[in-house]
Amino acid sequence: MSIAKKENYADSSWISGLASAQICAILISILIRRVSFNISQHVPIALCDSKSQEMHARRNFDMYNSVRIQTLKGTKITYSNSCFSPRACHNQGKPTGLRLTETNNESTVNLKSQIAKESGLPPLIKALRASAELNDTGFHFPGHKRGQAAPSELSELIGIEPFHHDVTELPELDRFFDPVGPLLEAKRQAAELFGAKETWFLVGGTSCGIQASILATCSPGDTIILPRNAHVSATAGVIFSGAVPKYIIPENNCDWDIAAGITPSQVKTAIEESYLEGRKVAAVFVTSPTYNGICSKLSEISHLCHSYGIPLVVDEAHGAHFKFHSAMPNTALEQGADIAIQSTHKVLTSLTQSSMLHISGEIIDRERLHKCLHTLQTTSPNWLLLASLDAARHQLSKNPTNIFNKAVELAAEAKTLINKIPGISVLDPPIFFPNFPTMDPLRIIIGVWQLGLSGFEINNILYKSHGIVPELIGTRSITLVFSLGTKRNHVQRLVAGLKHLSDSLFPLQPERDKTFTQIEPFDNNFHMGLTPREAFFASKMKLKIEDGVGKICGEFICPYPPGIPVLLPGEIITERVLNYLVKFINQGGIISGAADPILSTIVVCKT
Numbered sequence: 001m002s003i004a005k006k007e008n009y010a011d012s013s014w015i016s017g018l019a020s021a022q023i024c025a026i027l028i029s030i031l032i033r034r035v036s037f038n039i040s041q042h043v044p045i046a047l048c049d050s051k052s053q054e055m056h057a058r059r060n061f062d063m064y065n066s067v068r069i070q071t072l073k074g075t076k077i078t079y080s081n082s083c084f085s086p087r088a089c090h091n092q093g094k095p096t097g098l099r100l101t102e103t104n105n106e107s108t109v110n111l112k113s114q115i116a117k118e119s120g121l122p123p124l125i126k127a128l129r130a131s132a133e134l135n136d137t138g139f140h141f142p143g144h145k146r147g148q149a150a151p152s153e154l155s156e157l158i159g160i161e162p163f164h165h166d167v168t169e170l171p172e173l174d175r176f177f178d179p180v181g182p183l184l185e186a187k188r189q190a191a192e193l194f195g196a197k198e199t200w201f202l203v204g205g206t207s208c209g210i211q212a213s214i215l216a217t218c219s220p221g222d223t224i225i226l227p228r229n230a231h232v233s234a235t236a237g238v239i240f241s242g243a244v245p246k247y248i249i250p251e252n253n254c255d256w257d258i259a260a261g262i263t264p265s266q267v268k269t270a271i272e273e274s275y276l277e278g279r280k281v282a283a284v285f286v287t288s289p290t291y292n293g294i295c296s297k298l299s300e301i302s303h304l305c306h307s308y309g310i311p312l313v314v315d316e317a318h319g320a321h322f323k324f325h326s327a328m329p330n331t332a333l334e335q336g337a338d339i340a341i342q343s344t345h346k347v348l349t350s351l352t353q354s355s356m357l358h359i360s361g362e363i364i365d366r367e368r369l370h371k372c373l374h375t376l377q378t379t380s381p382n383w384l385l386l387a388s389l390d391a392a393r394h395q396l397s398k399n400p401t402n403i404f405n406k407a408v409e410l411a412a413e414a415k416t417l418i419n420k421i422p423g424i425s426v427l428d429p430p431i432f433f434p435n436f437p438t439m440d441p442l443r444i445i446i447g448v449w450q451l452g453l454s455g456f457e458i459n460n461i462l463y464k465s466h467g468i469v470p471e472l473i474g475t476r477s478i479t480l481v482f483s484l485g486t487k488r489n490h491v492q493r494l495v496a497g498l499k500h501l502s503d504s505l506f507p508l509q510p511e512r513d514k515t516f517t518q519i520e521p522f523d524n525n526f527h528m529g530l531t532p533r534e535a536f537f538a539s540k541m542k543l544k545i546e547d548g549v550g551k552i553c554g555e556f557i558c559p560y561p562p563g564i565p566v567l568l569p570g571e572i573i574t575e576r577v578l579n580y581l582v583k584f585i586n587q588g589g590i591i592s593g594a595a596d597p598i599l600s601t602i603v604v605c606k607t
Contacts, residue, residue: 123182123189124173124390128383131172132164141168141380165384176381177374186390193397194323195333196340196358198366203385204377206317207233209341209357211240212376213313214283216369217339218243222282225270228522229259229564230287231315232556232593239533239569243282246270249522253432256447257476259522259564260429260436261288261296268304281308287315288332291472291562292479293443294429294436295319295329302336311363312336317343319440320356321483324396325404329438333360339369344392347442347483351388403484404442411442411482414491421498423450423506427477442482446498449476451505456588458501466497472562475587521559521580527572530605535570538605542595545582548573551604556593559584563592573602 121129132146144150147163155163169175174183183201191199202209210233218224220242226234228247238245248266250259267284274281284305288296298314305312314332320342322328332340340358344350357373359366396403419426427445430437448458455474462468462478472479480494529552530538540554550573557567559581566581567573581591581599591597 122387122390122394123185124383124387125394127173127182128165128167128387131167131170134172140170142166162384165387167383168380173383176377176379176386177370183386186386186393189397190356190389190393191358193393193400194342194356194358195331195360197360198358200357200370200373201386201389202341202355202357202373202377203353203381204355205345205353206315206341206343206355207231207236208373208376209355210234210313210315211237212369212372213339213341213357214238214243214285215241215372215376216365217283217311217313219282221280223274223279224283224285225267225274225281226285227262227287228526229290230285231317232558232563232565234285234287234315235532235556235565235568238531239536242531242533244279244531245528246274246279246281247526249526251433251435252522255449255476256427256432256445257474257521258292258294258427258445259290260294260433261290262286262301263435264297264300264304267301271304271308271310281310283311283313285313285315289316289318289329289440289443291318291564292427292445293318293440294433295438295440296436297438298332298335298337299330302338306336306363309363311338313339314341316340317355318346318443320344321347321404321442322440324400325408325441326401327408327441328404329440333358336361338363344389347481348392349388349395349484350392351385354385354389356389407482407484407486408441410486410488410491411444414480414482414494415444417491417495418444418446418498421495421502423502423508424448424498425450444480444482445477446480447477448501450508451501452508453505454587460588461501462497466493466500468494468497475584475589521566521577523576526574526577528568528570529572529607530570532569535568535605540603541606542601542603545578545599545602548578548602548604549575551602552607554603554605555595557581557591557599557602558593560590560592565593570605573604 138145144163144166146167147155147160150160150163167173174181176183179187187199187201190201191197200209210231214224214234214237218238218241222241222243223246224238224241224243225246225248226238227250229250235245248262248270250262252259267286271281271284284301286296286298286301288298298312302312314337316322316332316337319329319331322331323334338359338361340360341355342358343355345352345354359369415426418424425447427439427447429439448455451458453461455476455478459470459473459478462470470478471481529535535552535554538552538554543551553567553571553573554569555567556565556569558565567577578599585591585599591599595601595603
């Protein structure tokens with residue numbers, strides 16, 4: 001089917017040209033939606049007499065159909081689902097980077113071979129590939145010009161290929177904040193796979209999504225309920241928004257020096273106390289799973305929140321993989337969360353720093369959330385990060401129910417073998433955390449205190465002697481993460497290294513008993529002297545660490561990893577917390593956020 005070509009058509013004015021473009025776009029839109037065709041025969045043809053009209057027409061082009069745009073000069077340009085703009089398909093009168101045949105001044109894409117080659121590619125991968133194949137001359141950012149001026153040291157390290165795809169927001173790609181093409185489609189497919197009403201791609205990590213979520217739900221003076229062991233980015237969101245935090249102390253196990261999540265009863269108490277104090281609760285924020293993989297009962301918490309009309313925001317950074325195996329806990333969205341922010345780069349396979357934010361339900365003001373993300377995210381997104389999110393989604397979609405079978409099997413096998421090693425234990429949440437019976441099966445927390453060394457010392461031995469690198473090191477444990485990339489020989493190497501440690505260090509001799517003193521980092525006796533925002537902007541001074549007791553903390557003091565503050569801006573400093581931090585450092589731990597990382601001094605607010 002085609003549109004008959006009009007005779008003597010001329011672009012007589014700017015207005016008539018624009019009108020023609022609009023008509024052209026409308027006709028294409030109708031054709032795309034109403035004309036069915038066989039790719040081996042014909043594709044719809046729409047008449048356009050100028051490059052500008054082609055651009056207008058493309059804005060109504062559905063990337064998952066094909067349409068031929070014909071110019072008055074007789075050139076017929078076929079856009080298939082591998083091409084996202086006239087610029088990508090039209091270079092010096094001919095499509096570039098596509099398989100072509102030419103007949104009577106007509107350039108057509110061989111759709112059969114093109115679809116066979118590229119139809120299975122994720123939208124952003126497809127768009128980047130088409131863009132890289134262009135023979136254009138760019139007078140735009142970045143300065144390396146698709147690798148032509150790439151730093152030699154870096155190109156020797158990673159190759160030249162990544163530079164070909166490190167580009168700005170070119171027409172054939174999309175707009176980051178208001179996508180209309182391949183990025184929009186990539187987000188739609190991600191939302192469908194993860195069970196969200198809408199999904200945003202993040203290039204500032206889950207931290208950015210957490211901050212935007214708090215900004216989108218809380219206004220200055222509102223109360224937000226959150227666990228005391230929330231990530232530092234949550235407190236940053238509290239500072240940005242001007243909200244007043246009401247902290248819930250998580251359950252802590254001193255033997256392991258590990259904090260769990262928060263319970264529904266704790267959330268209920270916090271909500272009721274806030275209302276009795278005349279405070280508006282704007283949001284409840286929960287971290288589930290924790291860095292150690294321990295999950296809160298989100299279904300009960302979400303039901304409770306919604307009974308009060310309060311949105312539930314979940315930091316699900318460590319649970320992006322939960323939807324893809326029956327042994328995994330239910331996802332935050334499946335349990336009723338209104339916002340879930342996931343680090344797709346952690347257990348899944350996107351590039352580091354890339355994450356997704358998912359929303360569900362109708363409580364969240366999407367327009368406000370969009371504005372918050374616009375405010376916090378970069379205006380120069382890295383398309384490799386965005387494409388990696390799309391590719392990770394595509395990888396999962398090919399086998400969503402069984403893709404983690406091997407990883408789950410290897411993790412279970414490793415737990416069994418490690419539990420047999422003398423002096424070493426594997427955390428079992430139902431035993432050590434009765435209120436938190438659910439845990440990520442791909443996390444293994446290994447207790448090492450019976451060997452007489454801290455987790456930091458054990459980590460050094462494992463790395464230097466056996467080439468084993470845990471994800472998280474604590475004072476009395478190390479945490480391992482299994483993923484799609486974990487192999488059986490990795491497990492064998494791990495078990496051999498732990499057996500060697502056991503043979504060398506167990507049973508524990510009294511002279512080597514220097515394990516970390518059991519002190520909880522958080523307790524119910526902590527008090528806030530100022531809100532985090534007030535403390536952040538207050539005048540400050542430095543004191544010797546021993547003189548800080550009773551003062552108001554003026555900085556974040558975070559054992560790192562995991563980046564959870566033990567002291568927050570605005571919190572009153574206690575001797576107990578300082579003792580914990582000093583002993584943490586003495587065991588080999590690292591402090592992040594403090595002006596003085598060895599804590600000989602501490603920053604406090606002037607009062």
